[in-house]
Amino acid sequence: MNISCGLDDTTPRATLVTWAYTTPACVLRRLLGGDGQGFDQGAPLAAMGCFEGFRCADCGATVPEVVATRCGACSGVLEGSYDLDGGVPSRDTVAERTGGWRLPELLPIGPVKLGEGATPLIEVPGVADELDVASLHVKDEGHNPTGSVADRGLALVAAAAAARGDTRLALASTGVDGQSAAAYAARAGLDARVVVPSRASFVTKAMINVHGGDMRVVEGRFDDARAAHAAERDDRPAESDARFPAGPFESPYRHEGVKPVYHEIVQTLAWRVPDAVVVPVGHGTVPVGVRSAARELAAAGLVDGTPRVYAAQPAGCAPVVEALTGGRAPEPIDHPDTVVGALEVPDPTGGRWAVEAVRPSGGAGVAVADEDALDAAATVAHHEGLELGVAGGVAAAGAWTLRERGELAAADTVVLVNPVAGSKDADVVRSRLMGRGL
Numbered sequence: 335m336n337i338s339c340g341l342d343d344t345t346p347r348a349t350l351v352t353w354a355y356t357t358p359a360c361v362l363r364r365l366l367g368g369d370g371q372g373f374d375q376g377a378p379l380a381a382m383g384c385f386e387g388f389r390c391a392d393c394g395a396t397v398p399e400v401v402a403t404r405c406g407a408c409s410g411v412l413e414g415s416y417d418l419d420g421g422v423p424s425r426d427t428v429a430e431r432t433g434g435w436r437l438p439e440l441l442p443i444g445p446v447k448l449g450e451g452a453t454p455l456i457e458v459p460g461v462a463d464e465l466d467v468a469s470l471h472v473k474d475e476g477h478n479p480t481g482s483v484a485d486r487g488l489a490l491v492a493a494a495a496a497a498r499g500d501t502r503l504a505l506a507s508t509g510v511d512g513q514s515a516a517a518y519a520a521r522a523g524l525d526a527r528v529v530v531p532s533r534a535s536f537v538t539k540a541m542i543n544v545h546g547g548d549m550r551v552v553e554g555r556f557d558d559a560r561a562a563h564a565a566e567r568d569d570r571p572a573e574s575d576a577r578f579p580a581g582p583f584e585s586p587y588r589h590e591g592v593k594p595v596y597h598e599i600v601q602t603l604a605w606r607v608p609d610a611v612v613v614p615v616g617h618g619t620v621p622v623g624v625r626s627a628a629r630e631l632a633a634a635g636l637v638d639g640t641p642r643v644y645a646a647q648p649a650g651c652a653p654v655v656e657a658l659t660g661g662r663a664p665e666p667i668d669h670p671d672t673v674v675g676a677l678e679v680p681d682p683t684g685g686r687w688a689v690e691a692v693r694p695s696g697g698a699g700v701a702v703a704d705e706d707a708l709d710a711a712a713t714v715a716h717h718e719g720l721e722l723g724v725a726g727g728v729a730a731a732g733a734w735t736l737r738e739r740g741e742l743a744a745a746d747t748v749v750l751v752n753p754v755a756g757s758k759d760a761d762v763v764r765s766r767l768m769g770r771g772l
C-alpha cells in the first residue's frame with residue numbers, strides 16, 4: 335500500500351489527529367510504528383514457539399500454513415499441533431510475563447492486540463457456601479475490550495486474515511462476536527461484514543456500526559442470519575473479495591484463541607488444576623478451547639491433571655447438552671426459544687466437537703430454565719457485587735443443578751466462565767426483577 339501522504343516527523347499533532355479519522359488503520363500503523371501492544375500484527379507462523387501446524391481433529395491431515403478454512407480433506411475442525419516436549423516455558427517464566435497472552439508458544443499466530451485477556455478470576459465465597467463447595471471462582475470475560483470472550487479468538491482471526499492478505503472479516507453472529515469482529519477488523523485495518531438477526535441486542539448492533547462494520551440485519555433468529563450469510567458467501571466466493579471466514583469453527587483461530595482463558599485460570603490458582611469448569615455453550619468454542627488448553631498444559635508438565643468440563647445451556651436451546659445426556663451427536667433444535675441471545679444457536683457448527691471436549695473430561699451437560707439463569711445473574715450481582723451476563727447466569731444456575739445431581743462435590747474447586755459482560759444484558763436481567771415486582 336502506498337503510504338506516501340505528506341506526513342513526516344514535523345507534521346503537527348493536530349493535523350495527524352484530524353487525518354487519522356479518514357485514514358485506514360493499516361496506514362496509520364505503518365506511519366506511527368508498532369508499540370508492541372496496540373499494533374502488533376502477529377508474528378510469522380514459524381516464530382510461534384511450539385506451534386508445528388494444524389491437524390484435523392477427524393482425519394489427522396496436517397496443514398502447515400496459515401489457514402482460513404477447515405480440513406480440506408474431510409471438512410473436520412482443525413486444531414493447533416504443538417511440540418510439547420520442548421520450548422514450553424517454565425512456570426517461573428510465565429509468572430514473569432504480564433498482560434494477556436502469557437503463553438504465546440501455545441498459539442498458532444501472534445494476536446492483533448486491543449488489551450484482551452488477563453481477565454480477573456474472582457472468588458465468590460458467599461455463593462460457594464450456599465453451593466457447599468470448597469471454593470467457587472468466576473472467570474470474568476466481560477473485562478475484554480468489547481466485553482466478551484469472543485475478543486480472544488477474533489484477535490487471532492484478525493491476525494490470520496492480515497497475514498494472508500485478506501481484507502475483510504465475514505461472519506454471521508448472534509451479536510456479541512459480530513461486535514468483536516468489527517472491533518478487531520478496525521484494529522487490523524480490515525473491513526468487517528457482519529450479518530445479525532433482528533433479535534441481536536441493541537448494544538451489539540450499535541457497536542458494530544460504531545466500529546465501522548458493514549452490518550446487515552436479517553429478520554428472525556441466528557439461523558436466519560446464518561442462512562443469509564451463507565447465501566452471500568455462495569453468491570460471491572471468498573477469493574473474489576478476500577473475505578476471511580470469522581465465524582466459530584470456520585477456521586482454527588476462534589477456538590485456539592480461547593486457550594488462554596484456561597492458562598490464566600490455572601496460573602491464578604497457583605498452578606492448581608480446578609476440579610470443574612462450568613462453561614456456557616452456544617457455538618462451542620469455549621469448551622473446545624478450554625479442553626485443548628487443559629490437555630496441552632498437562633502434557634507439557636506444567637500442571638497435574640485436567641478438570642472436568644461441564645457444558646451449560648438454556649433449556650430452550652440445548653443441543654449440546656441433549657447430545658451429552660442422550661449419548662449421541664447433537665441434533666438441531668427446531669424451535670429455539672431463550673432470552674439468552676448469545677447462546678441461542680440451535681445447530682452449532684462445533685456442536686460435535688463441544689461434546690467431544692466435555693465427555694472425555696469426565697464432565698456432563700446441564701440445561702437450565704431462562705428464569706433460573708436470570709435469577710442466578712441477579713443473585714450474584716446482588717450478593718457478591720459481580721455482574722454476570724445472562725450466559726454467565728446459565729453457568730451459575732447450571733452449577734446449582736450439577737451440585738444437586740452430585741456432579742459437583744463438597745471438596746471441589748469450581749470455576750464458572752462468564753463469557754459476556756453483565757452490562758450488555760442489563761435490560762434482560764432487570765426485566766426479570768420487574769416481573770417479580772422488584
Ligand SMILES: [Zn+2]
Binds near residue numbers: 390
Ligand atoms: Zn480431515
